Amino acid sequence: MDTNDRTLGRRQFLSITAGLGVTAAAGHCIAATDSASTQESFSFAVIADPHCAEKSRPESESLGDGVQKLLRCFEVLRRLPASERPDFALLAGDIHPDALAPHLDSIDVPIHAVAGNHEGSAESRGLLRSLFPEDFQGDGKERDYYSFVHKGVRFIGLCDAGMGGEHVGQFSSELIRPFGQCEWFEQELAMPEARKVVFAHIPPALDGGDRNMFMARNDSRWFVELVEKSPPDLLFFGHLHHATEAYQIGAAQAFNVRSCCWNFQNAPVGFMLAQVSEDGVQTREIITGEVNA
Ligand SMILES: [Fe+2]
Numbered sequence: 302m303d304t305n306d307r308t309l310g311r312r313q314f315l316s317i318t319a320g321l322g323v324t325a326a327a328g329h330c331i332a333a334t335d336s337a338s339t340q341e342s343f344s345f346a347v348i349a350d351p352h353c354a355e356k357s358r359p360e361s362e363s364l365g366d367g368v369q370k371l372l373r374c375f376e377v378l379r380r381l382p383a384s385e386r387p388d389f390a391l392l393a394g395d396i397h398p399d400a401l402a403p404h405l406d407s408i409d410v411p412i413h414a415v416a417g418n419h420e421g422s423a424e425s426r427g428l429l430r431s432l433f434p435e436d437f438q439g440d441g442k443e444r445d446y447y448s449f450v451h452k453g454v455r456f457i458g459l460c461d462a463g464m465g466g467e468h469v470g471q472f473s474s475e476l477i478r479p480f481g482q483c484e485w486f487e488q489e490l491a492m493p494e495a496r497k498v499v500f501a502h503i504p505p506a507l508d509g510g511d512r513n514m515f516m517a518r519n520d521s522r523w524f525v526e527l528v529e530k531s532p533p534d535l536l537f538f539g540h541l542h543h544a545t546e547a548y549q550i551g552a553a554q555a556f557n558v559r560s561c562c563w564n565f566q567n568a569p570v571g572f573m574l575a576q577v578s579e580d581g582v583q584t585r586e587i588i589t590g591e592v593n594a
Contacts, residue, residue, distance in 0.1 A: 328585030329547060331534055331554055340496070340579045341452040346390040346410070347500065347573040348374050349539030350417065350560035353400035358563055364570065364590040367562050368400050373589050374561050374572050375408050385576065388451065393539035393558060394462060394502030395419040398429040405432065415458045416445055417502040417540065421466035426476055443478050448489050454577060455494040457533070459486060459501035461516055468540075470503030470516035472524075483523065490531040496577070497533035504538035504557050507550070514541060528553050534582060535575065544568040545586055556584070567592040 348371065355367035364370050378387055390410050394417025405412075413436055420429045426445070430437035436447045436458065445460035460482065463474030472482045490497065506515035509522040516524060528536070529551035536555040542564045546557040561572050571588040 328583060329554060330581055330583045332581040340454075340577060342384075342576070342578040343452050344385055344387040344574060344576045345451075345498075346374070346378060346387045347393060347537045347556075347558055347575065348390055348561050349393040349537075349558040349572070350395040350542060350562055351392070351401070352395055352397055352419070352560070352562040353404075354397035355562060360567060360594075361563070361570070361590060361592045364592075367397065368404055370562050370570060370590065371401070372404060372407070374587075375410055377587055377589055378410055378574075381574075385574070387574065389413055391415075391456070391458070391500045391537065393417070393500055393537055395539065395560075396429065398425060398432050402428070402432060413449070413456065413458060415501055416460050416462045418462045418466050418468055421462060421464060421476065423476065445477050446482050446485065448492075450494060452577070453494060453496065455489070455492055455497045457486065457489045457497060457499045459499060461501050461503045461520070468503075468514050470501075470505075470520060470540075472516075472520055487527060487531075490527065490533065496582070498535045498537070498575075499528075499533045500537040502538065503540045504555070505550070507548070525550055535584070537573070545571075545573065559586070561589060564592075567594050 351367055351371035353368040353371055357366045387410060390412050392412050392414040394415050396414060397419060414433050416426055416429055420426050430443055446458055448455055448457045460477050461470035461472055463471045464476040503516055505524045506512055506521040511518040532551050532553035536553055538557050541557050542560045545559045548555050558573055559571055561570050569588045569592060570590045571586055573584055573586055575582055575584045
């Protein structure tokens with residue numbers, strides 16, 4: 302698991318949290334700003350790349366198939382002390398909505414999802430929108446990106462997965478509704494809430510390079526520049542399927558979150574929990590399954 306203990310910048314420091322019956326990995330704490338000093342406490346989870354339709358894998362047979370591994374995350378959340386139980390979970394793409402749909406009624410934590418490249422067809426994107434209509438059809442029109450404010454914190458869900466399962470991220474596509482996401486995101490970051498959280502599937506290429514598995518060159522450059530200029534507190538991405546990586550984009554703390562289904566180099570599966578309070582935001586990882594080497 303990732304126990305990254307490098308210095309993370311002026312607002313971050315390392316903290317280790319207690320075990321939960323599953324493994325809790327290293328976390329980070331983002332100290333509160335003065336303007337957020339009346340913050341009501343709450344928690345939220347971030348779950349990436351559940352790949353619900355995937356069969357069990359030989360190296361982790363006992364963990365079950367994709368949907369079982371996702372349901373285990375919610376079971377772990379159910380067992381948390383009441384003070385830590387999340388108000389909702391962010392689901393950061395590559396969901397396989399057809400396989401999730403039959404199990405949604407058994408999940409007792411509200412979900413806010415964004416699409417991944419596995420929701421790259423009109424059919425799968427349409428099904429994802431239909432499963433979470435409050436977010437994707439909130440104003441009566443279909444939209445793949447949205448925001449909501451919870452206890453004073455603005456959550457901004459972006460869609461950077463376009464048509465056809467493309468692994469390179471983009472903010473404009475025939476599949477992403479409506480056009481105008483970039484202007485909308487600029488407006489969202491300028492909203493008055495003191496604390497903001499951004500979540501999306503495909504992470505930016507910090508060096509602005511032209512490579513696979515990250516936002517496209519020009520999207521990356523625009524995104525990084527905007528975040529540096531108008532930083533949210535936290536950003537969460539999925540897609541990469543490796544041990545969770547923590548890094549900064551300017552003053553903002555970003556995470557590329559491990560998959561709860563499978564990861565390269567047999568990295569354990571798991572998800573993240575963020576606890577918001579007057580003192581700031583504390584994040585930690587919860588490992589839900591080890592994988593045989
Ligand atoms: Fe992906």
